[in-house]
Amino acid sequence: MGSRETWATRLGFILAAIGSAVGLGNVWRFPFITAESGGAAFLVVYLLLVAFIGLPVMLVEFVIGRESKQNVVDAFPAIGYGNWKAIGVIGSITGFIILSYYSVVGGWVIQYIFGSLTGAYTGSAEAYFGQVSSGLNTAGFDLLFILLVAGVVGFGVRDGLERAAKLLVPSVVGLMLFLAVYAATLPGAAEGYAYYLSPNLATLRSDALAILPAAAGQAFFTLSTGVGVMITYGSYLDEDRSLLRDGFVIMLADTCIAVLAGLIVFPVFFAQGIAPGDGGIGATFVSLAGAFTTLPGGRLVGTVFFVILLLAALTSAFSILEVIVSFIIDTTGIARSYATAGSVAGIFIVGLPTAFDLQYLTVYDAIANNVLLLLGGLLLALFGGWVYATDAITEFSKGLTSPQFIPKLWIWVLRVPVVVVLSYVLYQNILDVIQ
Numbered sequence: 371m372g373s374r375e376t377w378a379t380r381l382g383f384i385l386a387a388i389g390s391a392v393g394l395g396n397v398w399r400f401p402f403i404t405a406e407s408g409g410a411a412f413l414v415v416y417l418l419l420v421a422f423i424g425l426p427v428m429l430v431e432f433v434i435g436r437e438s439k440q441n442v443v444d445a446f447p448a449i450g451y452g453n454w455k456a457i458g459v460i461g462s463i464t465g466f467i468i469l470s471y472y473s474v475v476g477g478w479v480i481q482y483i484f485g486s487l488t489g490a491y492t493g494s495a496e497a498y499f500g501q502v503s504s505g506l507n508t509a510g511f512d513l514l515f516i517l518l519v520a521g522v523v524g525f526g527v528r529d530g531l532e533r534a535a536k537l538l539v540p541s542v543v544g545l546m547l548f549l550a551v552y553a554a555t556l557p558g559a560a561e562g563y564a565y566y567l568s569p570n571l572a573t574l575r576s577d578a579l580a581i582l583p584a585a586a587g588q589a590f591f592t593l594s595t596g597v598g599v600m601i602t603y604g605s606y607l608d609e610d611r612s613l614l615r616d617g618f619v620i621m622l623a624d625t626c627i628a629v630l631a632g633l634i635v636f637p638v639f640f641a642q643g644i645a646p647g648d649g650g651i652g653a654t655f656v657s658l659a660g661a662f663t664t665l666p667g668g669r670l671v672g673t674v675f676f677v678i679l680l681l682a683a684l685t686s687a688f689s690i691l692e693v694i695v696s697f698i699i700d701t702t703g704i705a706r707s708y709a710t711a712g713s714v715a716g717i718f719i720v721g722l723p724t725a726f727d728l729q730y731l732t733v734y735d736a737i738a739n740n741v742l743l744l745l746g747g748l749l750l751a752l753f754g755g756w757v758y759a760t761d762a763i764t765e766f767s768k769g770l771t772s773p774q775f776i777p778k779l780w781i782w783v784l785r786v787p788v789v790v791v792l793s794y795v796l797y798q799n800i801l802d803v804i805q
């Protein structure tokens with residue numbers, strides 16, 4: 371085994387992790403889940419979960435990765451807890467499933483870029499979605515998306531992941547700011563903001579428990595936690611600087627971009643008099659495309675919007691593939707290019723059903739996101755909080771300048787609130803899936 375790769379710069383690591391976090395989850399999934407789950411009340415619960423449940427688990431991943439300098443599976447024996455390898459195995463399977471349908475949606479996005487440029491969906495947003503979202507063309511664009519991902523991951527940590535993140539993440543942010551300014555000029559802007567940003571305290575009180583499962587799933591998905599992405603990305607760190615600060619920056623960036631996406635999407639919805647509650651996996655595509663065809667400058671705006679979505683989806687997909695590729699390279703010693711080619715072939719095949727029938731996509735998403743991801747998160751919290759706590763505190767404290775109580779607080783948050791909330795949510799979601 372040759373010497374393990376590392377990030378060239380700290381900034382490169384942070385941008386790659388932000389690139390992983392910022393994806394379809396922010397721009398596509400977040401607005402429609404928010405709309406389905408009651409707007410601003412959901413936003414409040416979601417923000418709390420991101421900060422107090424998602425971030426602590428992300429930090430467990432970073433600590434394991436940086437201490438072990440190994441892939442998701444071998445990380446556990448490397449730090450002395452071989453029995454917990456199952457976390458890495460579950461994470462890899464989860465990543466495999468997520469990437470298999472994430473690329474299908476990525477393929478839709480590529481088609482929507484062409485659709486916006488040519489005006490193909492004008493007057494037929496619904497029909498266009500039907501055509502884009504299942505069939506041979508869907509499988510073809512799915513494959514194209516996967517090949518783009520493989521093309522970057524095949525180049526490795528510095529030349530692939532890090533370089534792409536430095537280029538793509540700032541582009542996404544810049545383009546989104548541009549669209550948010552545009553959205554502010556629309557006639558529905560004020561109404562959209564009001565729906566999105568003013569929580570109704572009564573609903574919040576009565577629905578908080580009902581909102582919890584969807585909000586928790588989204589919190590994990592959006593931060594890329596529970597799969598082992600952050601273990602893998604943390605394993606390429608060779609300097610001991612504050613993980614808390616990095617984790618905080620990544621969380622903040624992801625949250626700001628999700629909120630920014632809402633500031634674009636909700637005014638666009640309201641400008642068209644579309645009720646944002648008609649959620650569903652395709653709703654964002656149908657409603658937005660419908661809106662773009664009638665808005666001033668709609669074709670250009672639509673193109674920009676879907677380009678943003680594509681760039682954001684790519685940097686997330688890189689990170690999932692990297693989890694799998696890094697595991698294969700470490701265990702078999704084969705070259706990165708072969709490991710990449712082999713994994714994407716498998717991922718493409720597993721995802722095929724979701725390219726032909728939207729119902730499979732919904733099922734894959736529910737299993738991965740509402741069950742496996744949260745199971746991974748729960749196991750990480752139990753492991754980090756109860757088993758690995760002493761070593762975790764030592765590793766976490768390297769480079770940390772903040773007060774001494776912070777590491778202890780982190781462990782106690784993992785031990786009780788994170789474990790309780792995740793157990794409850796997982797139980798609810800499993801009931802849901804079984805029914």
Ligand code: PHE
Nearest residue numbers: 391393394395396591592594
């Ligand atoms: N965080 C990504 C998004 O919001 C999705 C993702 C989930 C990426 C899990 C990696 C691992 O789109």
Ligand code: NA
Nearest residue numbers: 391392395592
């Ligand atoms: Na995200």
